[in-house]
Amino acid sequence: MSNRKSRIAARFGAAAIDYDAHSPLQREAAQRLAARVKGLSLPAAPRVLEIGCGTGHLTRELLPALGGDWVASDIAPAMVRACRRRVGGAAQYIVMDGERPALAPGRLDLIVASLAAQWFADLATTLATLAQLLAPGGRIALVTLGAGTFAEWRMAHAAAGFAAATPAYPEAAALARAFPADLEVEVAQERFVEPPGDPLEFVRGLRRIGADTPAPGTQPLSAGQMRRVLRALAAGGGGTTYHLLYAIALRSSSTSQPRVTR
Numbered sequence: 001m002s003n004r005k006s007r008i009a010a011r012f013g014a015a016a017i018d019y020d021a022h023s024p025l026q027r028e029a030a031q032r033l034a035a036r037v038k039g040l041s042l043p044a045a046p047r048v049l050e051i052g053c054g055t056g057h058l059t060r061e062l063l064p065a066l067g068g069d070w071v072a073s074d075i076a077p078a079m080v081r082a083c084r085r086r087v088g089g090a091a092q093y094i095v096m097d098g099e100r101p102a103l104a105p106g107r108l109d110l111i112v113a114s115l116a117a118q119w120f121a122d123l124a125t126t127l128a129t130l131a132q133l134l135a136p137g138g139r140i141a142l143v144t145l146g147a148g149t150f151a152e153w154r155m156a157h158a159a160a161g162f163a164a165a166t167p168a169y170p171e172a173a174a175l176a177r178a179f180p181a182d183l184e185v186e187v188a189q190e191r192f193v194e195p196p197g198d199p200l201e202f203v204r205g206l207r208r209i210g211a212d213t214p215a216p217g218t219q220p221l222s223a224g225q226m227r228r229v230l231r232a233l234a235a236g237g238g239g240t241t242y243h244l245l246y247a248i249a250l251r252s253s254s255t256s257q258p259r260v261t262r
């Protein structure tokens with residue numbers, strides 16, 4: 001596992017115990033993804049893989065509604081334990097890197113991931129790998145962060161002459177293109193803007209849920225540089241945008257005529 005991936009797993013693992021108390025946005029996103037998945041036509045007892053289950057915001061919403069054969073996975077062992085404690089015995093639990101799934105191809109009816117895909121090192125390669133796990137007619141349904149996420153934080157860095165350490169996220173069209181071309185993909189988007197508050201709370205909030213691993217290649221700012229960013233943030237009005245992208249991708253049930261919409 002790469003150093004960055006180990007760090008991602010360690011940071012989320014360390015936050016598992018307090019994650020639920022500090023993740024209202026993540027809970028909301030999971031509920032909204034679950035509502036979209038509940039509207040899909042799925043087999044009566046679907047075979048489901050959840051990637052990046054965390055403490056189970058999505059698992060708790062969807063598993064009781066869908067039933068079936070559910071595997072909840074996460075790269076952080078402490079998250080898997082927390083999910084098992086909260087959701088209980090209706091699922092199987094595994095520690096697994098969603099970019100390297102150890103599952104047989106062609107068997108799953110549904111793969112779900114709520115706010116985990118933005119941590120993948122290579123989104124397109126991972127989506128191609130996951131698509132191979134789908135049975136004909138199977139779906140990938142995920143919510144991830146879009147390009148507008150943390151716009152205020154990025155603008156404050158730019159105004160102060162620096163680049164933010166938050167990772168770059170895709171526009172909706174780029175997310176759709178990241179799926180293999182033989183899947184039929186729909187991407188919807190929403191924006192939530194948290195009102196301005198103490199600028200340092202933004203950083204502390206990411207730390208509390210373990211979502212503070214910086215983008216590859218970024219350098220931490222000095223205390224003086226960070227003060228300049230915080231002044232620019234206050235001057236710009238503050239606030240925190242979350243740009244959520246919901247993608248539902250369908251593997252054709254007929255292998256001879258793949259359906260492609262972009």
Ligand SMILES: C[S@@+](CC[C@H](N)C(=O)[O-])C[C@H]1O[C@@H](n2cnc3c(N)ncnc32)[C@H](O)[C@@H]1O
Nearest residue numbers: 012026052053054057075076097098114116119
């Ligand atoms: C922001 S949390 C979301 C957790 C949960 N799905 C939720 O909605 O609250 C991201 C989760 O993805 C996991 N994660 C990050 N990279 C992963 C990977 N490559 N494979 C599997 N899980 C990963 C983290 O350990 C963390 O639990």
